[in-house]
Amino acid sequence: MAKVDYEIPELQEYVEVPELESGTMAHSAPYVAKPEFQEPLGYVGEVQDDWKEKTLDAMGDMLGKYRGLQVFMDSCVKCGSCTDKCHYYLGTKDPLNMPVARQDLMRRVYRRYFTFAGKFFGKLGMPEFVGAKELEREDLDEWFSYYHQCSQCRRCSVFCPYGIDTAEITMAAREILARVGIGQKYSNEIIGKVYKIGNNLGLPGPALEDTLEGLEEDVEDETGVKVLYPLDKKGADILLVTPSADFFAEPHVDGLIGYGKVFHEAGVSWTLSTTASEAANFGMFIGSYENMRKISLRIREAALELGVKRIVFGECGHAWRVAYSFLNTLAGPFDFLDPEYPVPQHILEFTWNEIQKGTLNLDPSRNDDMTLTFHDSCNVARATRMGDEPGGQFTIPRNVIKSVCNNYVDMDPDTIYEKTFCCGGGGGLLTDDLMEIRIKGGMPRMTALNNVIEESGVTHMAAICAICKSQFTKILPYYGMEMDQIVSVHQLVSNALILTGQVDEDDEDTDEEAA
Amino acid sequence: MSVAYAILFYIALAILVIGVARRVIMYAKAPAPLKIPTTPAPTTQTGVVMRLFREVVFFESLFKSTKWTWIFGWMFHIGLFAVLARHSRYFNSLMPAEIVGPLKYAAFAMIIGLVGLLIRRFAVDRVRYISSPSDFAMLFLLILIGVSGAMMTFVSHTDITMVTHFFHTLMWPFDGIGQLPGDILVWVHLLLVASLMIIFPVSKLLHAPGVFFSPSRNQVDNPREQRHISDWAKKLEQN
Ligand code: HEM
Ligand code: SF4
Ligand code: SF4
Numbered sequence: 001m002a003k004v005d006y007e008i009p010e011l012q013e014y015v016e017v018p019e020l021e022s023g024t025m026a027h028s029a030p031y032v033a034k035p036e037f038q039e040p041l042g043y044v045g046e047v048q049d050d051w052k053e054k055t056l057d058a059m060g061d062m063l064g065k066y067r068g069l070q071v072f073m074d075s076c077v078k079c080g081s082c083t084d085k086c087h088y089y090l091g092t093k094d095p096l097n098m099p100v101a102r103q104d105l106m107r108r109v110y111r112r113y114f115t116f117a118g119k120f121f122g123k124l125g126m127p128e129f130v131g132a133k134e135l136e137r138e139d140l141d142e143w144f145s146y147y148h149q150c151s152q153c154r155r156c157s158v159f160c161p162y163g164i165d166t167a168e169i170t171m172a173a174r175e176i177l178a179r180v181g182i183g184q185k186y187s188n189e190i191i192g193k194v195y196k197i198g199n200n201l202g203l204p205g206p207a208l209e210d211t212l213e214g215l216e217e218d219v220e221d222e223t224g225v226k227v228l229y230p231l232d233k234k235g236a237d238i239l240l241v242t243p244s245a246d247f248f249a250e251p252h253v254d255g256l257i258g259y260g261k262v263f264h265e266a267g268v269s270w271t272l273s274t275t276a277s278e279a280a281n282f283g284m285f286i287g288s289y290e291n292m293r294k295i296s297l298r299i300r301e302a303a304l305e306l307g308v309k310r311i312v313f314g315e316c317g318h319a320w321r322v323a324y325s326f327l328n329t330l331a332g333p334f335d336f337l338d339p340e341y342p343v344p345q346h347i348l349e350f351t352w353n354e355i356q357k358g359t360l361n362l363d364p365s366r367n368d369d370m371t372l373t374f375h376d377s378c379n380v381a382r383a384t385r386m387g388d389e390p391g392g393q394f395t396i397p398r399n400v401i402k403s404v405c406n407n408y409v410d411m412d413p414d415t416i417y418e419k420t421f422c423c424g425g426g427g428g429l430l431t432d433d434l435m436e437i438r439i440k441g442g443m444p445r446m447t448a449l450n451n452v453i454e455e456s457g458v459t460h461m462a463a464i465c466a467i468c469k470s471q472f473t474k475i476l477p478y479y480g481m482e483m484d485q486i487v488s489v490h491q492l493v494s495n496a497l498i499l500t501g502q503v504d505e506d507d508e509d510t511d512e513e514a515a
Numbered sequence: 516m517s518v519a520y521a522i523l524f525y526i527a528l529a530i531l532v533i534g535v536a537r538r539v540i541m542y543a544k545a546p547a548p549l550k551i552p553t554t555p556a557p558t559t560q561t562g563v564v565m566r567l568f569r570e571v572v573f574f575e576s577l578f579k580s581t582k583w584t585w586i587f588g589w590m591f592h593i594g595l596f597a598v599l600a601r602h603s604r605y606f607n608s609l610m611p612a613e614i615v616g617p618l619k620y621a622a623f624a625m626i627i628g629l630v631g632l633l634i635r636r637f638a639v640d641r642v643r644y645i646s647s648p649s650d651f652a653m654l655f656l657l658i659l660i661g662v663s664g665a666m667m668t669f670v671s672h673t674d675i676t677m678v679t680h681f682f683h684t685l686m687w688p689f690d691g692i693g694q695l696p697g698d699i700l701v702w703v704h705l706l707l708v709a710s711l712m713i714i715f716p717v718s719k720l721l722h723a724p725g726v727f728f729s730p731s732r733n734q735v736d737n738p739r740e741q742r743h744i745s746d747w748a749k750k751l752e753q754n
Contacts, residue, residue, distance in 0.1 A: 020640050065747055067545035068730045074538070075725030078650050079588065080635070080642035081580040100645050116717040117649075130718075131647035154731075157553045159580035161570065162722055163731035165551065289548060293751060325550045325738045332742045342739045382553055385736055390555035418555060 006436050008478050009091055009443040011450045017084040021093040029145040030433050033183035040192050041291055047181040052135055056113055058176040063114065069172050072164045073110045076100060082156040087421050088149050091440035096146050099156035099166040105143055106173050108133040144182055147173040149437050151427035152285065153378035158418050171287030178286060186431035187282045194295055199244035199278035208277055211247050215257060224503040227264045232306065233271035239303050240270050241279045242314025243466035251488050252469055255315050258490025259347050261497050266354045276302035279319035285428030292322065296330040309338040312345045315488060317377035317465030318426065320346060324384040346386050348464065351493060352396045355403050361498045364406045370460045371407035373452050374398055375445065376420035377465035397464055397489055404496035409456040415448040425471030438471060439478050446479040462489045520705060521685055521692045527712040534716025535724060542728040546745035556736035563735050570732055584635060591628025597621030605682045622665040629658045656707060663704040673698040
């Protein structure tokens with residue numbers, strides 16, 4: 001764990017709403033993208049002299065394209081309901097991390113240049129009377145800072161009487177900034193890699209093949225059963241699209257092993273694709289419809305090329321949002337796939353169906369060394385669904401976990417389901433240059449976790465998102481917990497699943513790796 | 516002077532109606548390119564109507580959040596609604612007297628609610644931080660409207676027949692405009708109301724139409740079943 005020159009919040013019994021402390025996070029900002037990473041995404045390389053015009057033009061363009069943005073800009077009554085709902089505010093005390101204050105960074109410019117009241121009082125020289133402000137160059141830096149202290153988790157939107165979604169405003173702000181020449185290095189570089197190589201991590205085809213062969217050998221060594229992890233297999237039934245972290249990082253890869261075992265037992269043929277070897281879609285983080293669409297189209301093309309009948313997504317939060325809510329819009333219609341199945345499907349929907357059908361031989365006692373809790377990933381919880389009923393995104397993962405584990409405890413009801421707290425690393429913040437805000441923003445979730453650890457003996461927290469898993473792996477140690485206390489849901493499934501013909505190694509005790 | 520007020524009310528009404536209509540048309544026309552309901556969300560159109568109903572009538576989301584704001588906010592709005600309904604008697608006589616009578620107490624709900632909201636705006640540091648002068652001004656304006664109105668109902672009665680006659684003639688001005696009573700409270704009250712009408716379409720009061728157009732509340736959760744695509748996004752597909 002690296003040394004840090006800021007305070008790590010101390011975990012209390014519950015999260016107190018802090019008093020305001022201005023400017024505590026004013027220094028936080030990600031690296032700016034270099035021109036070479038701006039241009040492939042269709043943005044200008046650097047800030048030009050006409051930044052002001054460009055900003056206002058871009059803003060006008062976004063307002064005309066997104067009803068949400070327009071309505072949200074107009075409707076806020078400053079009721080304050082959202083002010084204590086953001087994990088970044090709770091963890092940093094910085095007033096500009098209150099959702100409405102974050103929105104106001106853009107809203108005050110909107111009011112000044114796009115509303116009668118703002119123009120009128122602006123001419124009188126007192127725009128601040130109606131919450132308006134002249135646009136200055138420093139404002140863009142402030143935007144860059146605070147719109148990268150929002151993980152687009154939508155928690156604020158749940159509590160706003162008009163559903164004002166700060167995530168939408170953050171996305172629009174980032175798109176405007178990128179168009180002016182202030183893009184975020186982390187997200188833009190990753191998108192560049194997706195275009196060039198096919199996934200966020202820049203893993204080329206041969207490396208993927210190696211990895212998957214390695215997995216097949218591992219599973220065979222352990223179980224004696226040959227489970228296939230196919231790549232680019234034409235004519236397979238299912239195309240699995242999963243976050244690239246699943247190919248090697250812990251605990252992600254244990255999830256991928258689990259998906260393969262479930263498919264194997266279900267008796268379906270499946271494949272991964274080199275060109276669509278990434279479920280993540282950072283186009284959403286930067287608020288760019290065009291880039292989000294371009295990234296999504298790879299999946300359509302892969303599905304057509306491989307001639308699959310279904311598309312299934314692996315465990316990832318924002319990826320599931322783009323898949324569930326946007327894929328049909330961005331890359332549809334999917335009339336060439338089997339209409340019997342929803343497009344796309346979540347791996348948990350698939351696994352839960354199989355569990356209900358009884359095709360999986362599960363022994364939950366194989367997870368008896370753990371007591372689990374479940375972290376609802378924000379995008380899954382508040383921007384998607386699983387199954388046919390509203391709220392399936394909460395029940396299906398829990399049903400699966402409870403089918404494969406005997407010991408399960410939920411965290412504080414104010415921190416799960418639709419009120420779930422973000423891990424602190426979502427929305428394009430999962431980068432080392434934003435470590436401080438990630439650690440501090442993780443505080444509310446860490447508090448809830450710590451409480452069930454102390455009160456109910458929870459040992460592990462399961463998650464269904466590559467970003468959550470990476471973020472927790474990184475921040476748990478700062479809060480005095482172990483990085484391997486975070487597990488994949490399909491890792492649990494994998495543990496409990498007894499493959500047809502499986503021969504276990506001699507000692508029955510699951511020797512858990514104590515890494 | 517009554518004629519001046521008559522003109523003022525015509526202008527105020529025109530601004531209110533045209534201003535809000537233009538806004539509503541703009542919201543309705545603006546594309547919503549992506550499905551973004553805050554989930555869990557209804558999967559049917561009927562479900563969405565119910566969701567909006569709960570949001571508009573009970574302030575459901577606010578209720579989940581802060582009970583104090585909810586109590587004061589709801590008291591104010593329900594009071595406002597009742598008071599507005601009661602004002603219909605200046606224009607027609609559809610409302611039965613048994614209702615008009617007791618409804619006069621709604622003014623207290625409205626004023627108490629507003630004062631509660633005002634105190635909260637001063638007292639809670641987070642809410643104070645996000646407030647502009649106009650946010651306070653709006654509350655003062657509404658409180659003054661409420662208080663001046665309630666004074667006429669409970670303290671210094673004004674000539675209601677004359678007021679009613681004035682508004683009747685506003686609806687049909689061609690036989691001459693009626694006189695307003697020479698009561699300072701009436702003049703103040705009406706001036707404030709006219710200002711509120713004028714401010715409405717250029718202020719945060721747009722939350723009233725806005726709530727119906729908020730995509731995070733008014734969209735059906737069915738993106739997998741039905742392809743949702745906006746016109747501008749369709750153009751991207753043509754090349
Ligand atoms: C569809 C109808 C309406 C709905 C659903 C609605 C809903 C709300 C809600 C939920 C709030 C936040 C809570 C609060 O601070 O009270 C609010 C605030 C407010 N509403 Fe409305 N409202 C509606 C119509 C109106 C109308 C017609 C007026 C005006 C004259 C109005 C004036 C206000 C004011 C001034 C506030 C801010 C209160 C404050 O400063 O704290 N509302 N509204
Ligand atoms: S979307 Fe999440 S991170 Fe962003 S302001 Fe709202 S609560 Fe905070
Ligand atoms: S809850 Fe909504 S209306 Fe209230 S202050 Fe926050 S964004 Fe504005």
